[in-house]
Amino acid sequence: xxxxxxxxxxxxxxxxxxxxxxxxxxxxxVFTVTRVIFVPQGEFVAWGALTLAAxxxxxxxxxxxxxxxxxxxxxxxxxxxxEIARTPQALLRAGLRDVVLPxxxxxxxxxxxxxxxxxxxxxxxxxxxxxxxxxxxxxxxxAPMADASVLALFIAAIGVHFTLTGLGLVFFGAxxxxxxxxxxxxxxxxxxxxxxxxxxxxxxxxxxxVGLWLFFERTLLGKALRxxxxxxxxxxxxxxxxxxxxxIAFALxxxxxxxxxxxxxxxxxxxxxSGFLIGLKGFVAAIAAGLASYPLTVAAAIAVGILESFxxxxxxxxKEVIVFALIIPLLVWRSLAxxxxxxxxx
Amino acid sequence: xxxxxxxxxxxxxxxxxxxAVRNASLALPQGSIVTxxxxxxxxxxxxxxxxxxVIPSRGDVVLEGTPVSALGIEARVGRxxxxxPEKRELFGTMxxxxxxxxxxxxxxxxxxxxxxxxxxGRFPRLKERRAQLAGTLSGGERQMLAMGRALMxxxxxxxxxxxxxxxxxxxxxxxFDIIVGLKASGVSILLVEQNARAALQVADHAYVMELGExxxxxxxxxxxxxxxxxxxxxxxxxxxAAPAS
Ligand SMILES: Nc1ncnc2c1ncn2[C@@H]1O[C@H](COP(=O)(O)OP(=O)(O)O)[C@@H](O)[C@H]1O
Ligand SMILES: [Mg+2]
Numbered sequence: 068x069x070x071x072x073x074x075x076x077x078x079x080x081x082x083x084x085x086x087x088x089x090x091x092x093x094x095x096x097v098f099t100v101t102r103v104i105f106v107p108q109g110e111f112v113a114w115g116a117l118t119l120a121a122x123x124x125x126x127x128x129x130x131x132x133x134x135x136x137x138x139x140x141x142x143x144x145x146x147x148x149x150e151i152a153r154t155p156q157a158l159l160r161a162g163l164r165d166v167v168l169p170x171x172x173x174x175x176x177x178x179x180x181x182x183x184x185x186x187x188x189x190x191x192x193x194x195x196x197x198x199x200x201x202x203x204x205x206x207x208x209x210a211p212m213a214d215a216s217v218l219a220l221f222i223a224a225i226g227v228h229f230t231l232t233g234l235g236l237v238f239f240g241a242x243x244x245x246x247x248x249x250x251x252x253x254x255x256x257x258x259x260x261x262x263x264x265x266x267x268x269x270x271x272x273x274x275x276x277v278g279l280w281l282f283f284e285r286t287l288l289g290k291a292l293r294x295x296x297x298x299x300x301x302x303x304x305x306x307x308x309x310x311x312x313x314x315i316a317f318a319l320x321x322x323x324x325x326x327x328x329x330x331x332x333x334x335x336x337x338x339x340x341s342g343f344l345i346g347l348k349g350f351v352a353a354i355a356a357g358l359a360s361y362p363l364t365v366a367a368a369i370a371v372g373i374l375e376s377f378x379x380x381x382x383x384x385x386k387e388v389i390v391f392a393l394i395i396p397l398l399v400w401r402s403l404a405x406x407x408x409x410x411x412x413x
Numbered sequence: 414x415x416x417x418x419x420x421x422x423x424x425x426x427x428x429x430x431x432x433a434v435r436n437a438s439l440a441l442p443q444g445s446i447v448t449x450x451x452x453x454x455x456x457x458x459x460x461x462x463x464x465x466x467v468i469p470s471r472g473d474v475v476l477e478g479t480p481v482s483a484l485g486i487e488a489r490v491g492r493x494x495x496x497x498p499e500k501r502e503l504f505g506t507m508x509x510x511x512x513x514x515x516x517x518x519x520x521x522x523x524x525x526x527x528x529x530x531x532x533x534g535r536f537p538r539l540k541e542r543r544a545q546l547a548g549t550l551s552g553g554e555r556q557m558l559a560m561g562r563a564l565m566x567x568x569x570x571x572x573x574x575x576x577x578x579x580x581x582x583x584x585x586x587x588x589f590d591i592i593v594g595l596k597a598s599g600v601s602i603l604l605v606e607q608n609a610r611a612a613l614q615v616a617d618h619a620y621v622m623e624l625g626e627x628x629x630x631x632x633x634x635x636x637x638x639x640x641x642x643x644x645x646x647x648x649x650x651x652x653x654a655a656p657a658s
Binding site: 287290291293294297298300301302303304305306307308 | 465467486487490491495496498502503504505506507511514515516518519521525562563565566
C-alpha cells in the first residue's frame with residue numbers, strides 16, 4: 068500500500084463517514100428528544116434512494132401510496148384515541164393534513180413520474196413523499212407510548228423497523244438500484260480525483276450540520292427541542308408540547324434519512340434492506356458518543372467510515388465484521404461510564 | 414362577583430393504588446395568596462401536581478370559571494396556570510437566559526424581551542448570571558430561576574411548591590418578599606410550604622393538609638393563632654404564638 072492508495076481510502080472513508088455522521092446525529096437527536104432509539108432510520112435512507120430511482124425509471128414509487136395509507140391510518144387511529152378532537156374544525160384540519168395533502172402528493176407523483184422529471188424535481192418530490200412519514204410513524208407508533216421506558220420504546224422501534232422493511236420489499240422488490248449522481252464527472256482536487264457526487268455529499272453534510280447547529284443554538288423552537296431532551300417535565304411545565312417536539316424530531320430524521328439515501332444512491336447500489344446496515348454504522352458512531360454529543364458523533368462517524376474503507380481494502384470479507392465488532396467494546400466502555408454518572412444522579 | 418381564580422372540588426389523586434390526596438376542596442380568590450401547609454408526606458406536592466395536570470386525578474379543577482380537568486399541562490399553561498415544582502426541573506445544561514426564554518415559549522416574540530426585563534428587575538442576581546449554565550447555580554439561584562422561568566409565561570395563577578426548601582434564612586426572606594411583590598402586581602398565588610410560619614405571614618387564607626386530606630382552613634391570621642396549629646406547625650416561642658387574649 069502506498070500513499071496514493073491510503074489517500075484514496077481516506078477520501079472514500081470520509082465520504083461514507085459524512086453520511087454516517089448525518090445518520091448518527093439524527094439518532095442522537097431523536098433519542099434525546101423522544102428517548103426512542105430510531106432503528107427504522109435506515110428504511111428512510113433506502114426509500115430516499117429507491118423513490119428517486121423509481122422517478123428516474125419513470126414509474127410511480129410505492130412510497131407515494133404508502134404515504135397516503137399511513138396518513139389515513141394515523142388519522143383514524145388518532146381520532147379513535149382522542150388525540151384529534153372530534154370537532155368539525157379539528158377533523159377538517161386533520162383530514163386536510165393527513166389525507167388530502169398526501170393524496171395530492173400521490174396525484175403529483177402519478178402525473179410527474181412518466182414524464183421522467185429532471186433530477187432536482189424528482190429529488191424534491193422524493194423529499195415531499197418521505198419526510199411526512201417520519202411524523203406519521205411517530206404519531207402512529209411512538210406518541211401513544213411516549214412516557215414508556217426506553218426499552219419498551221426500543222422494542223417498538225424494532226417492530227416498526229421490520230414492518231417498514233417488509234413494506235419496502237413489497238413496494239420495491241428485492242432488486243437493487245442506483246441513481247444518477249447530482250453532479251456527474253470527476254474533479255481533481257490536489258492530488259486526488261473527487262467524484263462530483265462525493266463533493267455533493269460533503270457539501271450537503273456540512274450545510275446540514277451547520278444548519279442543525281444554528282437551529283438548536285439560535286431558534287426558540289430548536290431550544291425547545293433541546294429543553295425537551297434535557298428535562299421532559301420541565302419542558303411540559305413551560306408549555307412546550309412534547310408531542311410536537313417529537314414530531315419535529317421525527318420529521319428531521321426522515322428528512323435527513325431520505326436526503327442521505329439520495330446522496331448514497333449513486334455511490335452504491337441500494338435495495339429495500341440496504342438502509343439498515345448504513346443506519347447501523349451511524350448507530351455505532353452515536354453509541355460511541357453516548358447518544359448525547361453531536362460533535363463527538365460526527366468525529367466517531369468519520370472514524371467509522373475510514374475504518375470501514377481500510378478494512379475493505381485489507382480484509383474485504385471482514386469489512387462489516389470489523390466495524391460492528393466495535394459495538395461491543397464501545398458498549399462495555401459506555402456502560403462503565405454510564406454507571407458512574409447514574410450513581411452521581413441518585 | 415367574578416369567578417374565583419381557582420376552585421378545586423373533591424380532588425383525589427395518587428400513585429397506583431395509593432391515594433395520596435383524598436377529596437380535597439379549596440378555593441383561591443382573584444389576586445390572593447392561599448397557602449397549603451402540612452407535614453412532609455401530607456400530599457401537598459401531589460395536590461399541586463394534580464391541579465397542574467402532571468398526574469391524573471379525579472374531581473374538578475376550575476380555573477376562572479372554566480373547567481380544566483380534561484386539559485393537558487400545555488393547555489393549562491396557556492390558560493395562565495404555572496407551577497414552580499419542588500424539584501425546580503430546570504434545563505441544567507442550558508444557560509440561565511435560555512431557561513428564561515423557554516419560559517415564554519408559548520408567548521414568543523416580543524413577550525420574551527419584556528419578560529426578561531421584568532424578571533431581571535425582580536431577580537438582579539439572574540441578570541448577573543445570565544450566561545451561566547443553570548446546572549451550576551446555587552440553591553437559592555436555582556429557586557429564583559425556577560420562579561423567573563414561570564413568570565416569563567405571564568401566569569395569572571402561580572403555584573409554588575416549597576420555595577423555601579433547603580435555602581438559607583436570608584434567602585428565604587428574599588423569596589418571600591418577592592412572593593409578596595408578585596401579589597402586589599396582580600398574580601394570584603397558591604403556596605405550598607412546610608415552613609408554616611413564613612407561609613402564614615404572607616398568605617391571606619390557609620389550608621392544613623394531613624395524611625392526604627384537608628383538615629382545617631381559615632384566614633391565615635386566624636390559623637396563626639389556632640392552638641392546634643401553634644402546637645403542630647409553629648412550635649413554641651414563635652411570634653405567631655404571641656399571647657392570645
Ligand atoms: N412518585 C410516587 N410514587 C409513589 N408514592 C408517592 C410518590 N410521590 C409521593 N408519594 C407518596 O404520596 C404521599 C404524599 O407525598 P407528597 O405529595 O410528595 O407529600 P408532600 O409534598 O406533602 O411532602 C407520600 O406518602 C409519598 O410517599
Ligand atoms: Mg412536597
